[in-house]
Amino acid sequence: MTKKTMAVFLFLLMFTSGALGNDQCGTMQCPLTLELKEGKDEIITSGHFNLIWPVKEALSKGEREDDGPGIADALVDDETHAATQLLIATDQSFSQVTHTIPIHSTKRKISLTGFSDGEYYARLFDGHNEPVSNTVKVKVKHHSMGRVWIIFTSGAVLFALLIAYMVAKVFRHKE
Amino acid sequence: MDYNPISINTALILLVIFGIVWIFFGWWLGRKNKTLDDFMLAGRNVGLAFAGATAMATWITSNTTLVAPQLTYELGIWGMVGYSLAALGLILFAPMAKRIKELMPEGYTCGDFIRVRYGKPAWIAFLIVSFCYAMGWLVSLGMAGGVLLDTLSGLNYKVGMTVILAICVSYTLLGGLRAVIATDYVQTIIIIVGVLIIGFVCYQSVGLESVYEFNKEKHPELLSLLFPAAMMFLFNNIFFGIGEIFHSNVWWSRALAFRPGIGKKAYLLSGFLWLPIPIVTGFVALAAPSLGLYPDSSDMVGPMVAAKLLGDIGAIFVFIVVFSALASSLDSLLAATSDLVTRDIYNGLIDKAASKEKLHKLSKLVILGLGVVTWILCLPKITTLGALLNFTGAFVASTIWPIVLGLYQRRMSGNFVTAAFVLGTTCGLIGYHMIGFYVAALFSCITSFVICMVGLIVKDDKFDWQRLKHMEKMQ
Amino acid sequence: MIISLEALETLVLVAMGVTCLSPIILIILLIRDWLKEELW
Known part of the structure; x- marks a missing residue:
């Protein structure tokens, strides 16, 4: 593969990966990427699933919490983010919110449980109810x-x- | 993680206090150990109080304090009840403990029994099953210690794991099974009181009705009696628990260490007293959603709720309880696995003429060696080791029928038992990969059962029970 | 089909009650064994 085709390929890859995270936060790219830990299209058979929103390289210089010097150094993950709540709804437009879960500013993953059969949509929001992540669709279908x-x-x-x-x-x- | 409820200094102070107390206790108890029987089997004369408590404490592992809430959080009511039914392993082992003591009063390990009763091929297959399980359990305990310290205090995983392992290895080395049993007694009391305080505060401050109503609306599957995954998990977990206890030298060495006539009572007592503990530790997890607590990973739900309800004091409580639970299982497993290595592998395969003095010295070296190997395996912090423990369900459940039938049926033959171990484990592993972890033990147990039944019909071994009385040496 | 509140409450209370008994039983047994010099 020549350098030129490689560059085109990389450009297309960047372009498509941006397009796949289709949710925009207002007119901006969402600062947080919400993912289903079990796998993007995984069907949840036990009503229990995990959501993660890992630290992004560009955002790693967030405000640090004042935890005292000794403890702060030992913390594995103290990068803060803007999300204050995780909303789960049964429709993509979030008009029927079933769960509103407060999120700590250093939290990076969450384990959710006890969901019945159905399709759920999860998204992170900040204190002004503005979305700060993409929407994740979770399909729950228990064993027959x-x-x-x-x-x-x-x-x-x-x-x-x-x-x-x-x-x-x-x-x-x-x- | 959201925050560290206790400071590193507090965690270190607690570790130092626990370390000094347990190691001194181990040394003090170990002064009386003169012979191999003293070291390995605490003089073969342990009374009911210590016997009941040690069986209970060993079965209350980090699993009971961390995984019971986790399973309740993931699988709801059936997860909690299913977990507590692991007590059936202890209860059903009770009459067998009596039989074991009567059949082989001079025996040391479960490997001794399999070797004499079923012959060398079955013995080797059994040792592989047993050793895989023991190492999986040891490593998961060491890791749980490191993870717990990291979560509660922010103390580096490797430092926490190393300190906990070092403390347990030290007092087991100094005091042998006597130290293991006596520390287990104290640890049982600490664990129960701690678990009760956390459960009671949860019941009082959150209220069961609000927990119930919240979950009914938001997480209805947790209260469902027809929760599909939980229903599949139920019997699998029972067979896993029974398999763990029936085959493991941890429980056989205790049956041999208890005074004659004590084993059955001790196992029944510990089984019935253990039964409600996962419900007390588990129901706390049901309160998590109504408190607005959703853990990073489900195995930390118990400590999170306790820390939320009791503040810093709660975190210290959790620390002490889980540390005690870890230590009480870790020490037992170190001692029992060391017996298996010393008696079965060294004395059975390498040096068949070794004197008891030599074995006594060697068993101490083996405890140290096991500690080091566990430490090395714990270092990389492979997060799937919890899954590895479930994986061992396929191994241990294949031993249930061969052990029960071997103790009571003269007909049962060694060839069929070897096949039951091998094919049972294979089918369990196939089920694990094709369907899920919740069928591994069940598939293994069903296959092993069918082979054993065929064996009973086809062949009559006419085993002479007297051969077990004098513990024949390997030919 | 979900469990009733009464059933859940009974389950939890019975479990806590039995768990409360455990340390008491163990301490009584320890004292008994100690008095009879049958600890070990």
């Missing part, structure tokens, strides 16, 4: 009950056999 009952029943049968043997033979055993 058919599969669950097969596994549950086979476990129950094996367990019953073990208990039956233990009661009949082991607990009643006389030396």
Whole structure:
């Protein structure tokens, strides 16, 4: 590959990767990139998922919290960001918000749980309710009950056999 | 992380105090150790109070204090109840502990039993299963210690992990199983009181009704009795727990160390007293969402809620409780794995004529060696080790039926048991990769069960129980 | 189908009650073993 085609390729790559994070924060590029840790298109089968918004290189000179010198040095991650809340809604326009979660200014990931089947949209907002990240779509679809009952029943049968043997033979055993 | 609830200085002071107290205690108890039996099996005469407490403390690991809240947070009510049913392992092991002590009064390890009962191929397969599991557990405990200190105080992971390992290795080395058992007693009391205070404050200050109503609206699956993933997890976790206890030398060495007639009572007592603890530690996690607490990663939900409810004092409580839980399992595992290496690998394979004095010295070196190996494996902080522990479910669940049947059925033959270990583990691993971690132990146990049943029908080994009485040496 | 509040409350309270008993039972057993000189 020549230098010229390489440059074109890199340009196109930058262009497309920008376009993929299609959500704009007002007219600006969003300062935070919100991601589903389990994988972009992963279907969540247990109602439990993790969201992350890692530190970006360009933003690493954020304000530092006054934690005292000793402790601050030991902290792994004390870079601050503008997000103050994470909103989760059932529609992309965030008109039906189901969860409003306060976010600490140094928090970089969150573990969420107990969601029923459905499509959810998550986005970070600042103190003025302005978006500061892209929107992430999370699809929750629990395991089918058919599969669950097969596994549950086979476990129950094996367990019953073990208990039956233990009661009949082991607990009643006389030396 | 949001913040570090306790300062590095406080964490270091606590570590130094714990270190000095436990190591002194270990040295003080170790003065009475004269023989290999004293060191490895605490003189084979442990009474009910110590016996019950040590079984309980060892089963309360970092898993009970960190993973029980995690599973409640992820899988809701079934996660909490399913976790507490791991107590069945202790309860079902109770009559077996009595049988083990009667069958092999001169035995040292579970490896001794498998070797004499089923022969060399089954013994080697069993040692691989057992050793993989023990190392996985040891490393996950060492790592949990480092991660906990890092989260609560900001103390460097490597420093925290090294200090915790060094303390446990030191007192196990100085006092042997006697120190392990006595420290376990004190640690049990500390853990229970700490867990109760955190649970009680949570119940009082947050209120169960508000927790319930909040979750019902926002996180309904947590309260669901038909939560699919949690239902699949339920029996898998039970078999994992039973497999862990039935096969591991941690529990066999205790059965042999307890005074005759004590084993059954001690395991029953510890099982019933352990049963509610994951519910107390777990329900705290249900309160997290209603407190506005959503952890960075779900295994830190317990400490987060405690720190939020009790402030800095809560964080110190969590520190003490989890440290005690870690230490009580780490020391037991060091001692039991060292017995397995000394007796089964060294005395069984390398130097069959080794004297008891030589084995006594060697078992101390092995404890030190295990500590160093664990330390090296913990250094890179491979975050998937929690997953590795679940992975071992495929291994340990294959041992359940061979052990139970081996203790009570003369017919059960060694060839089929070897096949049960190997094929059970293989099927468990296939299930782990094809479906998920929540079926690994179940698939392994089902396969092993089928092979054992075929073995019972096809072949009669006519095993002579007297062969176990005198612990035959390896041919 | 979700668990009822009463069932959850009973579960948690019974668990806390039994857990409260544990240290008491263990301390009584320790004293008993110690008096009978059967600790080890």
